[in-house]
Amino acid sequence: MTRSSVRIGAGAGFSGDRIEPALDLIEHGGLDYLAFECLAERTIGLAQAARMQDPKAGFDPLLESRMRRALPLAAPRGVRIITNMGAANTRAAAAKVTQIARELGPSGYRTAAVTGDDVLDLVRAGDYPLIDREGTSRDLGESIVSANAYLGAAGIVQALEQGADTVITGRVCDPALFLAPLIHELGWASDNWDLLGQGTVVGHLLECAGQVCGGYFADPGVKDVPDLARLGFPYADVARDGSAVLGKLEGSGGRLDRMTVKEQLLYEILDPAAYWQADVCADFRQVRIVQEAPDRVSVSGGKGQAAPDTLKVSIAYHDGYIGEGQISYAGPGAVARGRLGIEIVRERLRMVGAKLEELRCDLIGMDAVDQRGMAGDPAEVRVRITGRSADEASATAIGAEVEALYTNGPMGGGGVTRSTRRVLAVASCLLPRDLVQPRVTMEVA
Amino acid sequence: MSRILREIAHVRTGDKGDISQIAVIALREEDYPLLLSSVTPKRVAAHLAGLSPRLIRRYDLPMLGAVNLVLEGALRGGVTRSLSLDAHGKTLGAQLLDLPVVPR
Numbered sequence: 001m002t003r004s005s006v007r008i009g010a011g012a013g014f015s016g017d018r019i020e021p022a023l024d025l026i027e028h029g030g031l032d033y034l035a036f037e038c039l040a041e042r043t044i045g046l047a048q049a050a051r052m053q054d055p056k057a058g059f060d061p062l063l064e065s066r067m068r069r070a071l072p073l074a075a076p077r078g079v080r081i082i083t084n085m086g087a088a089n090t091r092a093a094a095a096k097v098t099q100i101a102r103e104l105g106p107s108g109y110r111t112a113a114v115t116g117d118d119v120l121d122l123v124r125a126g127d128y129p130l131i132d133r134e135g136t137s138r139d140l141g142e143s144i145v146s147a148n149a150y151l152g153a154a155g156i157v158q159a160l161e162q163g164a165d166t167v168i169t170g171r172v173c174d175p176a177l178f179l180a181p182l183i184h185e186l187g188w189a190s191d192n193w194d195l196l197g198q199g200t201v202v203g204h205l206l207e208c209a210g211q212v213c214g215g216y217f218a219d220p221g222v223k224d225v226p227d228l229a230r231l232g233f234p235y236a237d238v239a240r241d242g243s244a245v246l247g248k249l250e251g252s253g254g255r256l257d258r259m260t261v262k263e264q265l266l267y268e269i270l271d272p273a274a275y276w277q278a279d280v281c282a283d284f285r286q287v288r289i290v291q292e293a294p295d296r297v298s299v300s301g302g303k304g305q306a307a308p309d310t311l312k313v314s315i316a317y318h319d320g321y322i323g324e325g326q327i328s329y330a331g332p333g334a335v336a337r338g339r340l341g342i343e344i345v346r347e348r349l350r351m352v353g354a355k356l357e358e359l360r361c362d363l364i365g366m367d368a369v370d371q372r373g374m375a376g377d378p379a380e381v382r383v384r385i386t387g388r389s390a391d392e393a394s395a396t397a398i399g400a401e402v403e404a405l406y407t408n409g410p411m412g413g414g415g416v417t418r419s420t421r422r423v424l425a426v427a428s429c430l431l432p433r434d435l436v437q438p439r440v441t442m443e444v445a
Numbered sequence: 446m447s448r449i450l451r452e453i454a455h456v457r458t459g460d461k462g463d464i465s466q467i468a469v470i471a472l473r474e475e476d477y478p479l480l481l482s483s484v485t486p487k488r489v490a491a492h493l494a495g496l497s498p499r500l501i502r503r504y505d506l507p508m509l510g511a512v513n514l515v516l517e518g519a520l521r522g523g524v525t526r527s528l529s530l531d532a533h534g535k536t537l538g539a540q541l542l543d544l545p546v547v548p549r
Contacts, residue, residue, distance in 0.1 A: 042525055132462045132523070216457070219539075223455060259455060259470070266468035268459030270515050272504050285506060312463055319526060360528040369531040371495035372540055386528045425525040428462065 002187035002240070008178055008202075011070070011083075013209030014034040015043060015060055019069060021210065021233040021252065026073045028249055029235050032185070034074065035177040036066065036083035037207045042251035044171055045316025045424045047088035048146035058089030059096070059168075067100050067166075075106035075165065082156060082177050086168040088146060090115050093168045094443050101445035109166075109445040112159035116151060116438040117171040119313055119431060128313075128429035135428050138221040144316040145424065149431055151314045152278030154190070155438025156180035162442055171314065173277045175203025180234075186240045196280035197304020198242035201287055203263050204275070205246065205299065209233045212246065212264040214254035227253030235440070236299075236358035243300040245292060256295040265289070265299075278311055280304040310430035319425035320357070322388050323395030325402025325418040326364075329410070337410035338363045338381045341402075344409055345385050348401045354394040359387040382415075388423070396420045451542035454480055458490040458538035463523040464496070464515060465534040467541060471510040481505065484512055484541075492544045493537065 007030045007064040011022035015038040038060050051058025060066075063085040074081055086093040094113035101109035124147075127138040137144070148171035157180050159167040169177070179199040182188060186196045205212050212234050214225040232252025238244045249258050265284060269275055275282040290298045325345075329337045342361045344376060349356065362368035364382035385402055389395040399418025406413060450456075450469070457468045469478045469484050486501035499518035506513065507538040520534050521527040531537075 036522075219455075222451065259472075262470050262511060263455065263457035263468065265509070266466075266470070266506070266511060266513055267457050268461055268466060269468075269513060270461060270464065270466060272506055272513055284507060288508070322528065358528060362530060364530065367495070369529070369536045370540060371493040371537065372543075373494055384530060388526075388528065423526070426523070 003185055005237050005239045006032050006181060006185040007235055008033040008035065008181055008206065010035060010206040010209040010233050012036070012038050013211055014038065014040060015062065017209060019066055023069055023073060024249055024252065025233055025235060026070060026342065027180060028078065031079045031235060033080050033082060033181045035206070036081070036085060037174050037177055037209070039084040039087060039103065039171065041314060041426050042316060042424055044148050044314070045146045045426065048316065049424070051088050054376060056092050056132065059087045059093035060085035063093055064096055064100065067097050068104070071097070071100055072104045074107060080160070080164070081166040082180065084169045084172055084177060086170045088170065090168050090170045091441065094441070097166055097168065097445045098443040105428035107445060110164050111166045111168065111443045112162065113441045114155035114159055114162035114167060114169040114438055115441070116408055116436060117148045118143070119125045119149045119436060120147045122431065122435060123313065123315060123429070128431065130427050130429050132428050137315060140317045140427065143319065145316045145318060147313055147315045149279055149436045150314070151436070151438050152176050152307070153183055155440055157184045158438070159440045160184040162440060164442065173279070175200045175277060176206040176279060178203030178206050179356050182238055186238070193280050193304035193306060195242045197282040198300065198302035200275065200277055200280055200282040200304065201265070201284060201299060201302030202236050202238055202244045202281065204393050205261060206234055206236060208267065210254065211250065211267065212260055213248050213256050214260050215358050217260055217263060223259070225255055229253065240355055242302070243298065245296055245298045247296050258289050258297065261289050261297050261299065262284060276308055278307060280307050309433055311433045311436055313429050313431050315427045316424050317427065319423040320388055320390040320412055321395035322423050323398035323420045324386040325382065325399035325416065326382055326384045327402055327405055327413045328382045328415045329413055330379060331412065333382050335363065335366065335377055336381045337412065340410045341383050341405050341413065342385065344405065345401045349397060352397055354389065354397040355391050356387040356389050356394055359385070361385050380397060392420065448546045448548055449542065450483060452546040453546055456538035456541060458535050460520060460524060460533045463520045464517050465519040465537055467514040467516070467538040469512050469514065469541070474510050477507070477510045479546055479548060482510065483544060483546045484514070488544065489514060489541065493540060
């Protein structure tokens with residue numbers, strides 16, 4: 001029943017990604033599967049907040065528009081869709097897809113929801129050490145909004161075995177969206193660590209979609225990339241032994257070569273010998289990357305070791321407010337006037353008694369992102385003053401005091417913007433994996 | 446005039462929580478030894494003087510002609526808490542490109 005190879009495409013590398021390249025892949029890519037990776041670290045917390053306002057909300061806001069365009073193209077071609085667009089309400093997302101399938105035609109269309117990642121009750125009931133800072137989950141107390149475990153491929157594999165045309169998940173390890181169809185189609189064992197390691201390499205290369213095809217790569221004159229407005233998304237042909245050939249559609253923009261693949265392989269990796277996933281601890285050190293033809297690159301040699309006995313959990317929690325104000329200065333003396341503006345606002349915030357835990361003052365154009373300490377006078381600077389407070393009024397005072405520089409500050413300030421936002425921060429802990437089980441529910445249109 | 450890193454390598458920057466990660470990849474295989482001697486944690490820390498990471502680790506990947514720099518505690522609490530304009534630290538790798546290249 002297993003086949004000799006499977007072709008998987010990437011349909012999105014983040015929640016707001018372009019849709020056309022995904023549709024092109026479905027129509028012209030000869031795909032077996034298309035995976036949309038749409039869940040950033042904070043997304044579930046934000047989605048959970050939306051769900052508390054409306055019990056039918058809490059999944060990716062673009063799910064409906066994406067699926068309305070993708071499903072009618074994918075269904076007749078037998079392209080199965082896998083996505084984490086379920087966010088904080090996977091069941092509601094699956095219901096929405098089923099509704100779209102009913103409206104747009106394909107009868108008998110099967111949509112699976114993979115749940116089990118929501119571990120809020122477990123985390124609230126327990127006390128787990130945080131892995132990225134001091135303290136424990138209990139210290140976050142009532143401020144916790146959501147807690148989701150990074151599931152592996154198992155739930156998705158189960159859904160595919162049950163014949164799902166589309167599989168919707170919440171939080172899963174990003175590469176698992178790609179690893180699952182490989183396990184399902186190629187008959188890989190759940191303890192064949194080298195195959196799972198190589199499959200993770202493939203998933204890791206695909207999960208950011210356009211990035212492996214020359215997105216986030218261009219540096220004019222040094223690393224040129226053609227036609228980025230029409231950047232193509234990648235697909236991979238993966239054989240039973242795990243070896244893969246990456247490609248993109250002929251005529252699409254971008255470039256796919258050893259340079260783009262190397263950059264993506266190492267993207268957001270810490271120790272390349274131990275890339276921890278729910279399914280495997282992958283080892284990228286022996287990966288071989290070979291240009292086979294223009295825009296065709298083979299990738300092999302990923303290895304792996306046994307999966308960890310814990311799962312990473314991402315906890316979103318309310319963490320006060322951040323207020324910000326910006327104002328621009330230009331012409332001779334711009335830097336000095338910007339610095340004077342900053343001094344005035346600092347003093348004013350003390351005078352009005354703003355309770356700030358942290359205040360940061362930048363001159364954009366001088367030192368806001370640059371860490372090298374470059375000298376020289378720019379043509380313009382933009383003052384940016386931002387601070388954190390437990391208290392909304394104190395955070396809002398920052399923008400108000402920057403705005404007041406118009407009539408009370410240095411000459412020639414312009415273009416004030418100001419904002420106050422509630423902060424949703426993320427912390428992480430580990431849970432024993434036997435406490436977390438994926439569940440599959442199927443809806444048929 | 447001495448050469449800069451941009452002439453021998455390309456970079457990609459990512460983040461994980463409060464950790465910034467910069468992959469530095471040799472453009473030509475033969476320049477890998479030069480990359481190793483130039484991109485040391487100590488020289489990176491001195492070049493990005495405005496950062497104050499707890500620790501910089503370097504993982505060498507000879508098969509890829511690359512090193513992976515892991516800057517722990519470099520992102521002021523990480524993207525969800527940082528007050529930085531570039532909370533992800535995505536611009537850091539590009540700032541490394543004018544690091545002067547030095548032979549061993």
